[in-house]
Amino acid sequence: MILALIFFSCLFLFLHTYLLFPLTLPMFAEFFERRRRHTNLVTHEDYLPTVSLLISAYNEEGVIERKIQNCLDLDYPPELLQILIGNDGSQDRTAEIIKKYAERVTLIDAERNQGKASMLNVLAKHASGEVLLFCDANTIFFPNVVRKIVQPFQEARMGCVCGHLILNDQSGSALGEGESAYWDLESEIKKFEGLAGVVIGGNGAIYAIRKSLFTPLPIRRSVMDDFFVTVKVLQKGYQSTFISSAIGTEQTSKAGSGEFKRKIRIGRANFNYLFSYLPLLNPLRPLVAYFFLSHKLLRWVSPHLAILLFVSNLFLLPHHPFFQATFTCFILLFVVGGFGALVRGKGKVFSVLHSTYYFLTMNYALLCGSLQAILPERGGGWVRIERGGDE
Numbered sequence: 001m002i003l004a005l006i007f008f009s010c011l012f013l014f015l016h017t018y019l020l021f022p023l024t025l026p027m028f029a030e031f032f033e034r035r036r037r038h039t040n041l042v043t044h045e046d047y048l049p050t051v052s053l054l055i056s057a058y059n060e061e062g063v064i065e066r067k068i069q070n071c072l073d074l075d076y077p078p079e080l081l082q083i084l085i086g087n088d089g090s091q092d093r094t095a096e097i098i099k100k101y102a103e104r105v106t107l108i109d110a111e112r113n114q115g116k117a118s119m120l121n122v123l124a125k126h127a128s129g130e131v132l133l134f135c136d137a138n139t140i141f142f143p144n145v146v147r148k149i150v151q152p153f154q155e156a157r158m159g160c161v162c163g164h165l166i167l168n169d170q171s172g173s174a175l176g177e178g179e180s181a182y183w184d185l186e187s188e189i190k191k192f193e194g195l196a197g198v199v200i201g202g203n204g205a206i207y208a209i210r211k212s213l214f215t216p217l218p219i220r221r222s223v224m225d226d227f228f229v230t231v232k233v234l235q236k237g238y239q240s241t242f243i244s245s246a247i248g249t250e251q252t253s254k255a256g257s258g259e260f261k262r263k264i265r266i267g268r269a270n271f272n273y274l275f276s277y278l279p280l281l282n283p284l285r286p287l288v289a290y291f292f293l294s295h296k297l298l299r300w301v302s303p304h305l306a307i308l309l310f311v312s313n314l315f316l317l318p319h320h321p322f323f324q325a326t327f328t329c330f331i332l333l334f335v336v337g338g339f340g341a342l343v344r345g346k347g348k349v350f351s352v353l354h355s356t357y358y359f360l361t362m363n364y365a366l367l368c369g370s371l372q373a374i375l376p377e378r379g380g381g382w383v384r385i386e387r388g389g390d391e
Contacts, residue, residue: 007312007323010305017298022185025192032196032287047154051146052082052129052211056119060137061092067137068101076146082106085137086123089113117217117225124214132211134226139165139205139248148246149208159213159238160230162190162199163206163246179259181355182362187244189295194242198288200280200295202230202240206248209233221377224269231277234288263362267369270300272377303367334360 053071057064064085071083083105087095089112098107108122124132131150135141145163152158164187167180193199204226215232217225230240280292298305310330316323333356340357343350 003312003315006308007316010309010312011326013298014302014305014309017294017302021294022189025189028287029192029195045147045151047151048077048080048147049131049150049153050080050082050129051076051131051133051150051208052084052123052127053133053135053146054120054123054127055083055085055135055137056088056116056123057085057090057094057098057137058088058113058116059090059092060094061090061097063138064094065097065100067140068098068105070140072101072104073143074141074146075143078104080129081146082127082129084108084123084126086110086119088116088119115219115222117223118219120225121216121219124211124216127211130211131208132214133208134202134204134206134229135248136205136250139250141206142247145206145246145248148243149206152241152243153208153210155239157197157239158241159233159236160199160202160207160209160240161246162194162202162230162240162242163208163248164242164244165203165205166247166249168249168251179358181351182358187242190242191244193291193295194240196287196291197239197241198234198291199230199240199242200234200288200291201227205250206246210238213238218273221272222265222269223273224266227270228273228276231280235279260361260365263365264369264372267300267366268372268377269369270296271370271373274300300366300370303363303370306363307367337361 055067060067068083068085074081085098085105086108087098087110089110095107095109098105106126108119108126110119110122120134131153133146133149149161149163152161165183166187167183190199201224207226207230209229210233213233213236215229217223217228233240277292277296281289281297283289313323313327313330317327336353337356337360340353340355341361343353
């Protein structure tokens with residue numbers, strides 16, 4: 001009975017985060033969208049607050065000039081847009097390239113590589129805008145991004161606005177294709193969460209917050225800066241939303257191993273500060289608690305749930321044909337994922353194979369990251385992963 005209870009509990013939680021939650025989310029969104037329509041918020045398209053665009057750069061000589069040109073071409077009054085780029089101890093020509101644009105771009109130069117979180121803290125101190133817009137050096141914005149992303153801030157309760165990142169894969173790797181497809185799904189989830197005013201975590205490539213709500217990032221251990229910053233906005237009682245028309249594009253990692261290492265770092269960083277995120281489970285804010293549990297927390301522990309599920313299923317095999325069927329599904333999942341690692345091609349069949357391989361690999365990366373979070377860690381610098389589009 002205990003084994004069966006463990007099995008069905010883990011199965012339900014696993015299916016909830018990956019299947020039931022995404023399928024039922026549109027119903028939640030429809031209900032809360034109707035409620036928000038009745039607030040009669042009057043918005044003005046000519047709403048133009050001062051904005052500080054923050055970019056932390058490390059060894060970005062291959063993309064930084066293109067990024068600067070992209071920032072200068074944005075459709076937003078130059079006098080209202082402050083462009084701040086932090087050179088985090090780069091060992092290449094990053095700082096030299098930025099200095100060429102000193103008339104429009106403010107360079108914050110660090111003598112040594114201290115890490116993205118530390119640099120973002122410094123940039124936030126130098127920011128003069130009412131709104132802080134965060135992005136990566138390799139993210140290319142559509143011209144109207146700033147105008148689009150600041151509009152929701154007309155609502156006093158709005159504290160964070162996430163833009164729409166589109167990932168392009170030129171690597172051809174199964175992990176690269178899987179990451180691109182996964183992020184398309186994530187964007188759909190964020191869109192519906194945004195209708196309810198509860199987007200759980202932004203994306204460092206394109207999100208904005210009110211400057212007054214910025215919480216300095218911890219630097220003792222690695223942290224997912226975008227998740228930490230946006231979660232702290234929610235914890236302060238403000239809303240967060242998603243604007244699908246505020247678009248930025250990025251390339252996936254050049255090699256599949258780059259995506260795998262990045263997911264391990266993400267897993268470790270999330271578990272490093274897990275206890276600081278648990279206040280989101282406050283039952284007095286049931287919608288925030290439900291979204292955080294369903295979208296993030298259960299996904300972070302899904303590798304652990306899968307292990308319990310597999311082991312309990314193994315012991316339950318002799319007791320009922322149902323458990324034999326579920327164990328067969330486990331084996332098929334690994335077989336399909338194995339084929340996904342070996343084959344290359346386009347079409348629905350290959351897409352299923354690559355997505356399965358990505359699903360298994362990324363859960364393994366999360367497991368590795370959670371185990372690494374137990375070990376001591378030295379704060380500070382970060383290692384850049386090469387992405388497609390690097391020159």
